[in-house]
Amino acid sequence: MEDVVVLDQVSKTYRDFKLDRVSFTIKKGYIHGFIGRNGAGKTTTIKLMMNLIHRDEGSIRIFGLDNREHERKIKQRLGFVYADNHFYDDLTGEQMKRVIARFYPDWDEKAYNRYLKMFDLPANKKIKHLSRGMQMKYSIALALSHNADLIIMDEPTSGLDPVVRQEILELLSEVIQEGEKTVFFSTHITSDLEQIADFITFIHDGRIQFSLTKDEVLERYTMIKGGTDLLDQDNRKLFIGLRETPYGFEGLTTEPKLVYQLFQDQVLYEKPSLEQIMLYTVKSDKNSTR
Numbered sequence: 460m461e462d463v464v465v466l467d468q469v470s471k472t473y474r475d476f477k478l479d480r481v482s483f484t485i486k487k488g489y490i491h492g493f494i495g496r497n498g499a500g501k502t503t504t505i506k507l508m509m510n511l512i513h514r515d516e517g518s519i520r521i522f523g524l525d526n527r528e529h530e531r532k533i534k535q536r537l538g539f540v541y542a543d544n545h546f547y548d549d550l551t552g553e554q555m556k557r558v559i560a561r562f563y564p565d566w567d568e569k570a571y572n573r574y575l576k577m578f579d580l581p582a583n584k585k586i587k588h589l590s591r592g593m594q595m596k597y598s599i600a601l602a603l604s605h606n607a608d609l610i611i612m613d614e615p616t617s618g619l620d621p622v623v624r625q626e627i628l629e630l631l632s633e634v635i636q637e638g639e640k641t642v643f644f645s646t647h648i649t650s651d652l653e654q655i656a657d658f659i660t661f662i663h664d665g666r667i668q669f670s671l672t673k674d675e676v677l678e679r680y681t682m683i684k685g686g687t688d689l690l691d692q693d694n695r696k697l698f699i700g701l702r703e704t705p706y707g708f709e710g711l712t713t714e715p716k717l718v719y720q721l722f723q724d725q726v727l728y729e730k731p732s733l734e735q736i737m738l739y740t741v742k743s744d745k746n747s748t749r
């Protein structure tokens with residue numbers, strides 16, 4: 460598998476936050492999701508990749524090139540979609556397109572018109588008069604129309620209704636079908652990733668918790684449910700995170716075989732959702748830093 464992006468030990472310190480030695484790779488031809496809570500460091504990481512802010516340490520290579528030394532060359536092959544509308548509000552879609560198209564020798568007018576139609580986007584309406592969903596679709600259409608090999612998006616589906624979100628997810632799946640293009644996007648919406656992501660990187664408090672294929676993530680963790688009377692000081696250590704109620708406990712583990720040796724059929728073994736994995740991993744982190 461070819462690496463499109465390689466982050467190696469990338470750090471950035473703000474007054475109250477440190478992005479701490481972040482390393483992961485993005486593989487060509489796949490959809491790669493980037494999850495984490497508010498303030499975990501997703502936007503900071505993306506800004507570093509886009510060379511919008513300067514890293515303190517580490518290296519970032521995109522298409523095999525250093526992202527600072529070869530910024531222009533890289534950006535010709537890259538489509539970047541922001542969470543908020545960064546277009547000139549008073550321009551119409553058509554006027555905006557003319558501004559953007561000039562920057563890209565590979566601009567594909569036919570593709571642009573096809574995406575406008577596919578997304579049902581009016582070309583002659585002022586951008587400020589488009590809904591949020593439409594603005595997002597418009598940004599994606601622009602990114603795709605200059606034939607970008609890599610699309611990077613910061614929270615593309617947040618604040619959108621389920622129908623528009625689904626349309627965008629389907630489009631992204633279509634984009635990678637031929638194996639030439641790569642999509643990387645950050646989100647809080649784990650169900651979007653369950654649906655379409657091939658790879659998932661999870662960041663918490665400025666540190667990467669894991670960067671794996673979706674199948675590896677789902678195989679790694681097991682959710683155990685049973686009565687709280689089964690728990691003692693020792694076997695609690697088998698769980699990454701535990702939630703106890705008067706009716707029983709629910710715990711996430713990466714050691715289902717050890718749990719089975721102890722509890723066998725006294726507990727239930729279930730596949731966790733990505734959301735549960737995120738919640739329980741974060742919880743355990745809180746406990747360990749107390």
Ligand SMILES: Nc1ncnc2c1ncn2[C@@H]1O[C@H](COP(=O)(O)OP(=O)(O)OP(=O)(O)O)[C@@H](O)[C@H]1O
Pocket residue numbers: 473474475476495496497498499500501502503504
């Ligand atoms: N320019 C800055 N100066 C100081 N602190 C900053 C700056 N930019 C971001 N931060 C801090 O860095 C932390 C990480 O922010 P970041 O925007 O990367 O998180 P995020 O994971 O994208 O969150 P969200 O999901 O809410 O967008 C936050 O605590 C934020 O306050």
